[in-house]
Amino acid sequence: MANLQPVRGTRDILPDERQRHRFIEETAREAAQRYGYAEIATPIFEFSDVFKRTLGDTSDIVTKEMYTFTDKGGDEVTLRPEGTAGVARMLISGGLAQNLPLKYFYRGPMFRYERPQKGRFRQFHQTGVELLGVTEPLGDIEVIALGAAVLDGLGILSKATLELNTLGNTESRSAYREKLIAYFNDYRTDLSEDSQSRLERNPLRILDSKDRRDREIITNAPEFSDSLDAESADFFAAVTAGLDALSIAYRLNSRLVRGLDYYCHTAFEFTTEELGAQGTILAGGRYDGLVEQMGGAKTAGVGWAAGIERLAMLAENVPDEARPIAIIPVVPELQTKGLAIAHDLRSRGFVIEFGYRGNMSRRLKRANKLNAKASIILGPDELERGAATVRNLDTGDQEEVPLETLADHLKQYS
RNA sequence: GCGGGUGUAGCUCAGUCGGUUAGAGCGCUAGAUUGUGGAUCUAGAGGUCGUGGGUUCGAUUCCCAUCACUCGCCCCA
Known part of the structure; x- marks a missing residue:
């Protein structure tokens, strides 16, 4: 190699x-x-x-x-x-x-x-x-x-x-083929090199030649319709x-x-x-x-x-890939909790991105780059109330959503 | 298979009439901002100048070959 x-x-x-x-x-x-x-x-x-x-x-x-x-x-x-x-x-x-x-x-x-x-x-x-x-x-x-x-x-x-x-x-085609060969044979030496070899292999292809001299000769060639x-x-x-x-x-x-x-x-x-x-x-x-x-x-x-x-x-109307929803644990201790929520939402059919590392700012940047529709911000404060913050990344609006109703709430992003 | 063009950072491209450490924009990484992205600012990483050979004190630059892409021919989807 x-x-x-x-x-x-x-x-x-x-x-x-x-x-x-x-x-x-x-x-x-x-x-x-x-x-x-x-x-x-x-x-x-x-x-x-x-x-x-x-x-x-x-x-x-x-x-x-x-x-x-x-x-x-x-x-x-x-x-x-x-x-x-x-x-x-x-x-x-x-x-x-x-x-x-x-x-x-x-x-x-x-x-x-x-x-x-x-x-x-x-x-x-x-x-x-x-x-x-x-x-x-x-x-x-x-x-x-x-x-x-x-x-x-x-x-x-x-x-x-x-x-x-x-x-x-088959009959029409071989009849036409004969006529074509007979016709082009008279101009054999005037044909382009490519067409001379086509005359042997596949005379019909001469008709499609782009060579200028060939085209002149082709103008008066027999028409297929006469052989049909x-x-x-x-x-x-x-x-x-x-x-x-x-x-x-x-x-x-x-x-x-x-x-x-x-x-x-x-x-x-x-x-x-x-x-x-x-x-x-x-x-x-x-x-x-x-x-x-x-x-x-x-x-x-x-x-x-x-x-x-x-x-x-x-093609111009190629659809975009499905836009994901990003889960962002605010502190490292909530990684596992976030993973569990991601697991659950994925099993319900949602497209979920889970940032692997970095602080919140970094994870939001990454969510944005992935064209995420929304992010689920999972922080200690909300979690105490059994909730998470859902932020719409297109509008910037966000609201606190109880975890039990999270899947229902996210349906608007599907 | 034939003829022409082009190869410099991940991308789009400058540049070197042959001369120390090869540039820009975008992108990337980090910070400004230890719970809030897209904007801005700052810093940083990233190149055997496609590859090999030749000429030369010295080649990314000139020459040759080669590879890849590209345009036309050919062929076809």
């Missing part, structure tokens, strides 16, 4: 930020619960094949971003770079397919060996949902509506734009009609392409202008081919994942 820095791209999450993350997670969890999505947790690492076989051999995630290692038993395992593959694996190995449709919510850390940047980390956290076994466009609509509900709950829906596209069914067969077009029309019915605004973006191979039909991204290059905050789509590709029965799926760190940077 060269030094005591955290590993590049990893971070400690201190109370303030953890509070923000928890707010994101809980808001998402509650919204998911209202839609009937139950929380699950899959392992943080899987056999590497789980990701290799599902994400596609050409995806950047598999080719250069996975944390893969051989464990002591000789198995090759990988820290999960995303959540969907693990859920699909669970569906198969757990024999859950007979209970379709299934609706799941998850949250947790993901790992990708990327160059860190604002809003991009090597260990980051996602929350996501998966709807399995629903082939109808209704599923896509529900999942997108749930995503919008989460952003709305966080108060950031107005900062986000929903971009929407269809990748069509009737089934794919109808499916997409049903999705947009459903979003219209729910008054969920979206912007069609024919250049929106997913990096992962298992997507088909609906692809969507909620993006924001406020996070620089890492503007995607919640994204997903339909992946009807995934479970089959992994070796299970053909199973439809739709879902999304959202980056907790990115959402945390945008």
